[in-house]
Amino acid sequence: MSYMDKWNAMWNKTDDPGFHRPEIVPQITHMGSRLLPADKSAAIFIPLCGKTPEIKYFNDLGYTVIGLEGNEKAIQLLSEEQNLHLTESQVAGFGKVFTNGDKSVQIYSGDLFQFSKGHLVTDVEIGAVIDKGSLVAVDPNMKTKYFEVMKEFVQSPNCRYMMFLIEHDMKSRPGPPHNVSFQYVAEELGKFGFQLLASEKANNFEGFAESEMNMLQETKDATFFIECVYLFGKN
Ligand SMILES: C[S@@+](CC[C@H](N)C(=O)[O-])C[C@H]1O[C@@H](n2cnc3c(N)ncnc32)[C@H](O)[C@@H]1O
Numbered sequence: 001m002s003y004m005d006k007w008n009a010m011w012n013k014t015d016d017p018g019f020h021r022p023e024i025v026p027q028i029t030h031m032g033s034r035l036l037p038a039d040k041s042a043a044i045f046i047p048l049c050g051k052t053p054e055i056k057y058f059n060d061l062g063y064t065v066i067g068l069e070g071n072e073k074a075i076q077l078l079s080e081e082q083n084l085h086l087t088e089s090q091v092a093g094f095g096k097v098f099t100n101g102d103k104s105v106q107i108y109s110g111d112l113f114q115f116s117k118g119h120l121v122t123d124v125e126i127g128a129v130i131d132k133g134s135l136v137a138v139d140p141n142m143k144t145k146y147f148e149v150m151k152e153f154v155q156s157p158n159c160r161y162m163m164f165l166i167e168h169d170m171k172s173r174p175g176p177p178h179n180v181s182f183q184y185v186a187e188e189l190g191k192f193g194f195q196l197l198a199s200e201k202a203n204n205f206e207g208f209a210e211s212e213m214n215m216l217q218e219t220k221d222a223t224f225f226i227e228c229v230y231l232f233g234k235n
Contacts, residue, residue, distance in 0.1 A: 041125075043066050045126045048131075135185070147188045
């Protein structure tokens, strides 16, 4: 079973997976002005977006939001729950995209590892990437490939990169979310010219959705589960 098969099996089972948080996470509002592109014509890219409410939040602030999600049901749920009225069209060489009327929300449906900037249906510069449960959700053997894909999306000198990582010691279930070290991420993003601008560390087990805590309780063996959020920028 491939990694994406596992995610599809999970979406088949439920409309509300454990990782999904229906509220905007506080770290995003805390880092607000440092995170958001000053230029409103810049887009915000959310790889592996699920049905996260930040898509509508950023769009309501006036940004074009580009999402990428491998499970189509998640995109349908996003459209319904956030009243986005997304309609599907084909993307040559990739698959499908679900967009709203003015294409200020574009959710690409397919595998991240097949995706490139050339597939975007409008010509936009990416002003911020929000990785919330994305890198930690992929097969650990694909981490290098993840950064290869992201490389062409982060060319702008003003681009921000927000990375959510989780430190944990789940033994019966090593991930996802996988432990990915800050050092690894800082080194990979450093190759694109990023430096750490800000960070925020929650308290142990703090800030997770009830469904996420239920999932953790099932494993019974995590003594710590800590969310760390890092904001990178090039200037
Ligand atoms: C942990 S969830 C994070 C969702 C979202 N970022 C959030 O904050 O709620 C990971 C998501 O990535 C999707 N996914 C996993 N691997 C993928 C891949 N290779 N390409 C596209 N989507 C993928 C899964 O279907 C799942 O919805």
